[in-house]
Every structure is written in structure tokens, then in C-alpha cells.
Amino acid sequence: MENYTKYKLKSNEELASLLDGKDQLFLIACNKCFKEFETVDEPDCGELEKLARELGKTVTGSVKVDFLCNKVQTEKKLQGLIPEGTENVIVISCGLGVQTAAGMGDKPVYAAADSINYRGHHGMALTQKNCGACAQCYLNSTGGICPVVDCSKSLLNGQCxxxxxxxxxxxxxxxxxxxxxxxxxxxxxxxxxxxxEPVHMRDFSKINHKAIQDYVKSIRENRFAGYYGGVHPLERKEFTEHFALQRFPEPEVVVIPLSMHAGAPANPIVEVGDTVKAGQKIGESAGFISSPVHSSVSGTVTAIEVHKHATRGECLSVVIRSDGKNTLDESVKPGKSLDSLTPDEIVEIVREAGIVGMGGAGFPTSVKLKPPKPIDTVLLNGCECEPYLTADHRVLLEFADDVIFGLKAIVKTVGAEKGIIVIEDNKPDAIELLTAKTADMAELEVVTAKTKYPQGAEKMLIKRVLKRQVPSGGLPADVGCVVSNISTTKAISDAIQKGMPLVERVVTVTGEHVKKPGNYIVKIGTNTKDLLDYCGGITGEDVTIKAGGSMMGFVLTDTNVPIMKGSNGIIAVDTGHTAEQPCIKCGRCVDVCPMELSPLYFAKFADEENWQGMKDKNIMDCLECRCCEYICSSRIPLVAKIKAGKNAVRGMK
Incomplete structure (x- = not known):
């Protein structure tokens, strides 16, 4: 394919003139973008280095950098690389990369390449610099600051x-x-x-494409708001955000998986033929990272067998036929007041209630409430940044007091000084309500966050609100935080105030192909197909059904699977059919990755089965948020390749 990188190395005569009177050179070459991604190292600095040595110059070193204009990542890559004694930095890049390099240190920076005038996107969009692609670069004269785009009057010879x-x-x-x-x-x-220097004269027959600058400016604020990267997919929350919660009818049969959480599956403690009550424990946790499970109905155990599972394929499950009475177990009763409970007692209540992260991860909450390090802040994640989903939004509106109670319980348990409820600005009604209800609570605060995906991810939320960076491989506790989901926090309130374990949850059923979308309170173990049928079924033929949202949700090839603790949504959307194309190294995946990774390398290394390369590129830090796949113009299934890489890395010795 054509190479769309629009710069080229200057001629030998021009380079000789550029290097005249300069020595102790460090060379930086930008690995070209907008081209077929075939090799890792490109272009070669060798030609320039060879010429410099022929001219009697000392080259102190050289480096090749992907997307040099991406200041966030370039600063990391160049840290400590330029040797002592270097006097001049020579850059092979378009104008964006030269400006970025020039703004990062005190050494004089010179462009060894010419940017070529053309229509279209010029370099990456995430840079803080602009390039007018004017094909008559002045950066070598002006210290790497472009007078054409930085000066409002584009003056070339001095200030006005x-x-x-x-x-x-x-x-x-x-x-x-x-x-x-x-x-x-x-x-x-x-x-x-x-x-x-002689007076500079600009050739206005070469057009300055202002559209390029406007494009860069238009997205820069969003890209850097709160944290690096992220995307703004269509939210599609209008289908259900104004629909009050409805209780789904009592199911005739529930299939309750013994694995609805991270860690070891629970061990069944009932037998076929046993009569059980709603809220009764039917599976005991099998270890520290595990969780008990409870019956969501009263009735009779008819089977303990392997059943289909939305995320694991299949799982040992307890099948219970409801008697329709919903008789509560004797253990379901209010306990002591929050003020009289000790932190350890709260942790035990949460553990026995089988509460896990209900945003999808399913990590046992009791473990999270016993952090190994001191905690000063609890963040309550009210962002619900996944498109389509409105379950947490409705919980905030209809169970605000319970959510606040649950947050106070978490703050007390972990010994934090403050609890912060973070809500994205696309939920003004929730912001207004929670702000009013917490106005007189000194230890609680509501923070409004500008909407951006994946803001609800723990590390992004911490960086956005507290400006703290969770280290690679680290946990929120490493920076003094605990993060909890809205529905999880409400479940903590139910466990303390009512003695009710986690046996039901709010599920958003939505999408362009759902006849009657809505937000439903659903018993754990309810059949997903029954829930969809209750909503009028699916319209259309070419439809994809997912458990979760459109970004991180799992495709359901069979809807005969149970609703689980982490089932925050069922969506029915159009099926995408765009065929995968070769990577063109546009850099957009690097642009939007909130973890500041390089997803294009994950795709390349996965195809080559270069698992060590993926490990070296920190693949285990990937959130699998799908920003890279969402933005990819080549429609590469990046997340599938990333998951394959993670599995391979986990298996490495």
C-alpha cells in the first residue's frame, strides 16, 4: 500500500549545511505512521548517521520512536537516553515530532526532514503541537516553535x-x-x-491546511480531560435512562451458578430434593478469593449439574424450582446499627452475603474491604460509562439513601477520611439528587466528571478524581484508595440493614432491537431468554446480543444462560460486518489507550506468537476496554488478540 507518511530526509547537501558548525549529535527518528505495519524498526537512522560521521561529526547515540509527536509516551521513552555531552539533537520526523522533541529539553533541536504539503491528517492528533503542513518549515530557525501555527498572525521574522x-x-x-x-x-x-538570518518570505502558493489544525484542536481537550486517551462512543442511554425500575415476575425456575465471582467456585452445601428459602446459603466459598452463593427464591432443589454460563462456557449450578411464595430464610433479618458495628463485623456481613463487584469484574467485596495498606479515600463509581447501560443510574435515583448508607459503611470499614461519589455529567438528575442528600455530610462529596469512556475503570477514576497513578501491576490500595460500584454499594446496605444477601440485581435490557427496553429488578438465576421475551423479544434478523455494554460486553450465542451477580445489562444491537484489514499504523489505538500502551504491537506480536514481545510491551496492564478496537480503522479484533496474549503470558515460566 502507499506510504502516507508525509516527510522525507533532506538531501545530503542540505544536511551538510544543517550540520555545519554543529557536533556531538544525538539522532531521533520517528517510526513512520500511516503506512502498512510490517516492521518494528523504521526508518533507519543509518543514512544520516553515516553522513554525519563522514563529515567528522561525533554521534553520541540514536533512537527510533513510535509516534514521536505523542508527548506523553515520548517523554517516557527518551528519559535518560540522551547522553551527557550531547550538544545538538537532530530529528527525522514531520513538523509535529520536531516540535514535540524541541519542547522536552534544553538542547537545540533541528529537523533533518522536510514535511510535505498534502491534504489530510498530519501525524497523530494527541500532540500538543500543530503543523500546518506548509512544506516550508521554519523550525530550525525558531528553536522548534512554529511561527506559522503558534503565532496568530503567522509572522515569520519577529513579533508584531x-x-x-x-x-x-x-x-x-x-x-x-x-x-x-x-x-x-x-x-x-x-x-x-x-x-x-535573511528575512524569511513565505510561499503562499503552498496552502496551509487550517482544517488539520482545527481537527487537532477539536479533540485535544477531550483526549486529555482527566486522564490520557479514552473515546466518546454513542451513549445510546436514551432508550432506558428515564424508565423507572420494574420488578421482573417471579421466575418458575432459577439456575444459580456456583461461580459468579473472581476466584474459586463455591462448593454446593445443598442436595437434590432439599427445600430452600430465599436468601438461604446454597454454596460456601472455597477459599480467600471466593464467595458464597444464595438461593434467590424459595422452593425445591431439582438438580446440581453443569449448566451454560455467559462468560465461562459452562459451570456447576444449583437448579431450584420456585414455589412462588418467596419465603425468606430465618437468617434474613436486620442486624446491629452501623454505628455499633466494628469494621471486622462489617467485612464478615459482606462476605456472608456473597457480595462481589457488580460492575462485571466480580471480585469478592469482602477482600477489597480488607486492604493491605492505609486508605484515605473511597471512590464510589457512578460513571456507568458503558454505552446503553442505565442500571446504576436508576439505582442512584431510586435508592439514593441506601447507596449513601453503603458508602458510609465502606468508609468506616476501611478507615478512610472521605467518600467521593463520582457521577458523569450525562446524569444531571443523579448529580442534583446526591448533591442535595450529602450536603450536610462532611465526610461525603459528589464530584461531577466530564463524560468519557472508560472513566469507570478503577485506575482511570482514581487518576481523574485524585490525580494519583496506580503503578503497573498495582491496586487502588497502593495509592490509598478503594473503589466501589453503585450496585455493589447498595447491596452492602441491604446486607447490613436488612440482612439480605445478594440474590437480585438491576439489569438494563436495551438496544435498537429490543421491543420494550427497560430497567428491571431481576432474581439471580433467572433465564436471560425469559427476560428478553418479557421485553417483547428481539426484532430484526442480523442482531448481536451481548451480556453487558457494547464496549466490554460478552457476545451471547445462546440466551439460555442465567442472570448473574455481574449481569448489569443485556443489549441487542446491529451486527458489524466490516472485514479486518492490514494495520496502517495510523497510531489511533495508541492515541486512545487509557493505559498508555501500544495496542498495534499486541496485534502484530499475537499474529507472530511473540508472547515475550507482548509481555515486554506490558500487555498485562491492558484493561480490555476495547477503545483501541473501537477506533481501529482496519477493524482488527485487537481485544481477542490481547486476550490470547495474556493467556500465553500467564503460561510463561
Whole structure:
């Protein structure tokens, strides 16, 4: 395919002129973007390095960098690489990469390549710099600051004199570009050299594509809001966000999996023929990372056998035929008040109630409430950033007092100083309600977050609200935090105030192909097909049904699977049919990855079965949020390749 990278190395004569009077050179080459991704190392610095040595120059080192204009990642890659004694940095890149490199240190930076004028996207969009693709670069004269795009008047030979207090007279929000240029050149000892240069004349027959600059500017704020990366998929919450909760009718039969959580499956403690009551424990946790399970109905155990499972394929399950009476077990009764409970007692209540993370991960909450390190803040995740889903939104609106009670219980249990309820700004009714209800509670606060996916991921939420970075391979407790889901927190309230274990949850049933979408309170173990039928069934033929949202949800090839503790939604959406194409190395996956990874390498290494390469690129830090796959113009199934890589890395010695 055509190479769309629009820069080329200068001629030998131009390079010789550029290097005249300069020595102790460090070379940086940007691995080209917008081209077929065939090799890891490209282009080669060798030609420039060879010429420099022929000219008697000392080359202190060289490095090749993917997406040099991505300042966030480039700073990490270049840290400590430029040796002591380096006097000049020579960059092979388009104008974006040159500007980015020039803004990262005190060394003079020079462009060894020419940016080529063309229509379309120029380099990556996440850079803080702009390039007008004017094909007449002035960066070598102006210290790596572009006068064409940074100066509101695009002046080439100095300032206009209209700046006030260092601010542009045209746009007072901008620093005067020429004052920045003068300061940088003076700091590098190059100001006199610049002032002695001939007057620059711009060739206006070469068009400055303002559209490129406008595009970059339009998305930059969103990309950096709160944390690096992320995407803005269509939310599609309008189907159900205003529908009050409805209780799904009592199921005739429930199939309750003994594995609805991270860790070891529960061990059954009932037998076929036993009579059970709602809330009765029917499976005991099998270890520290495990969770008990309870009957969601009263009735008779008819089977203990392997059944289909939405995420594990199949799982040992307890089948119970309901008697329709919903008789509560004797253990379901209110306990002591929150004030009189000790933290250890709260943890035990939560453990015995079988409460796990209800946002999908299913990690046992009792383990999370015994963090190994001191905690100062509890974050309550009210973002619900997955498209289509509105279950947590409705819980916030209809069970606000229970959610607040549950949050207070968590704060007390982990010894935190503060509890913060974080709600995205697409839920103004929930923000208003929770703000009013917590107004007189000094230890609680409501924070409004600008909507962006995947803001609900623990590490993103912590970075967005507290500006803390969870280390690679680390946990929220490493930075003094515990994060809890809305529905999980409500379940904690039910366990303490009512003695009710986790036997039901709110499920959003929605999508373009659901006749009667809504938010339903559903017993654990209810058949998913029955729930869909209750909503009028599925319309259309080419439909994909997922458990969860459109981004991280699992495709259900068979809807005869039970609703589980983590089943926050069932959606029916159009099936995508775009065929996979070769990677063009556009860099958009790097642009949007909230964990600051390089997903394009995961795809390449998975195809090559280069599992060590995936490990070296920190694949285990991947959230599997699907931002990379969502943005990929080549429609590469990145998440499937990432999962394969993770499985392989886990199996490595």
C-alpha cells in the first residue's frame, strides 16, 4: 500500500549545511505512521548517521520512536537516553515530532526532514503541537516553535509588538509565540544567529491546511480531560435512562451458578430434593478469593449439574424450582446499627452475603474491604460509562439513601477520611439528587466528571478524581484508595440493614432491537431468554446480543444462560460486518489507550506468537476496554488478540 507518511530526509547537501558548525549529535527518528505495519524498526537512522560521521561529526547515540509527536509516551521513552555531552539533537520526523522533541529539553533541536504539503491528517492528533503542513518549515530557525501555527498572525521574522504581558493581542488566551521563540533561542545561545538570518518570505502558493489544525484542536481537550486517551462512543442511554425500575415476575425456575465471582467456585452445601428459602446459603466459598452463593427464591432443589454460563462456557449450578411464595430464610433479618458495628463485623456481613463487584469484574467485596495498606479515600463509581447501560443510574435515583448508607459503611470499614461519589455529567438528575442528600455530610462529596469512556475503570477514576497513578501491576490500595460500584454499594446496605444477601440485581435490557427496553429488578438465576421475551423479544434478523455494554460486553450465542451477580445489562444491537484489514499504523489505538500502551504491537506480536514481545510491551496492564478496537480503522479484533496474549503470558515460566 502507499506510504502516507508525509516527510522525507533532506538531501545530503542540505544536511551538510544543517550540520555545519554543529557536533556531538544525538539522532531521533520517528517510526513512520500511516503506512502498512510490517516492521518494528523504521526508518533507519543509518543514512544520516553515516553522513554525519563522514563529515567528522561525533554521534553520541540514536533512537527510533513510535509516534514521536505523542508527548506523553515520548517523554517516557527518551528519559535518560540522551547522553551527557550531547550538544545538538537532530530529528527525522514531520513538523509535529520536531516540535514535540524541541519542547522536552534544553538542547537545540533541528529537523533533518522536510514535511510535505498534502491534504489530510498530519501525524497523530494527541500532540500538543500543530503543523500546518506548509512544506516550508521554519523550525530550525525558531528553536522548534512554529511561527506559522503558534503565532496568530503567522509572522515569520519577529513579533508584531502588540503583545501585552506576554499574551497575544489577537487571542489573549495564548502566549506570544515570538516571545517564546526569543526566550528559547536566547537560552540556547542562538538568538544572535537568528537575528542575523535573511528575512524569511513565505510561499503562499503552498496552502496551509487550517482544517488539520482545527481537527487537532477539536479533540485535544477531550483526549486529555482527566486522564490520557479514552473515546466518546454513542451513549445510546436514551432508550432506558428515564424508565423507572420494574420488578421482573417471579421466575418458575432459577439456575444459580456456583461461580459468579473472581476466584474459586463455591462448593454446593445443598442436595437434590432439599427445600430452600430465599436468601438461604446454597454454596460456601472455597477459599480467600471466593464467595458464597444464595438461593434467590424459595422452593425445591431439582438438580446440581453443569449448566451454560455467559462468560465461562459452562459451570456447576444449583437448579431450584420456585414455589412462588418467596419465603425468606430465618437468617434474613436486620442486624446491629452501623454505628455499633466494628469494621471486622462489617467485612464478615459482606462476605456472608456473597457480595462481589457488580460492575462485571466480580471480585469478592469482602477482600477489597480488607486492604493491605492505609486508605484515605473511597471512590464510589457512578460513571456507568458503558454505552446503553442505565442500571446504576436508576439505582442512584431510586435508592439514593441506601447507596449513601453503603458508602458510609465502606468508609468506616476501611478507615478512610472521605467518600467521593463520582457521577458523569450525562446524569444531571443523579448529580442534583446526591448533591442535595450529602450536603450536610462532611465526610461525603459528589464530584461531577466530564463524560468519557472508560472513566469507570478503577485506575482511570482514581487518576481523574485524585490525580494519583496506580503503578503497573498495582491496586487502588497502593495509592490509598478503594473503589466501589453503585450496585455493589447498595447491596452492602441491604446486607447490613436488612440482612439480605445478594440474590437480585438491576439489569438494563436495551438496544435498537429490543421491543420494550427497560430497567428491571431481576432474581439471580433467572433465564436471560425469559427476560428478553418479557421485553417483547428481539426484532430484526442480523442482531448481536451481548451480556453487558457494547464496549466490554460478552457476545451471547445462546440466551439460555442465567442472570448473574455481574449481569448489569443485556443489549441487542446491529451486527458489524466490516472485514479486518492490514494495520496502517495510523497510531489511533495508541492515541486512545487509557493505559498508555501500544495496542498495534499486541496485534502484530499475537499474529507472530511473540508472547515475550507482548509481555515486554506490558500487555498485562491492558484493561480490555476495547477503545483501541473501537477506533481501529482496519477493524482488527485487537481485544481477542490481547486476550490470547495474556493467556500465553500467564503460561510463561
Amino acid at each position: 509588538g502588540g503583545a501585552k504581558n506576554g499574551k497575544c493581542e489577537v487571542d489573549s488566551s495564548k502566549d506570544c509565540a515570538w516571545e517564546k521563540i526569543y526566550k528559547r533561542l536566547e537560552k540556547q545561545g542562538r538568538l544572535a544567529e537568528f537575528l542575523a
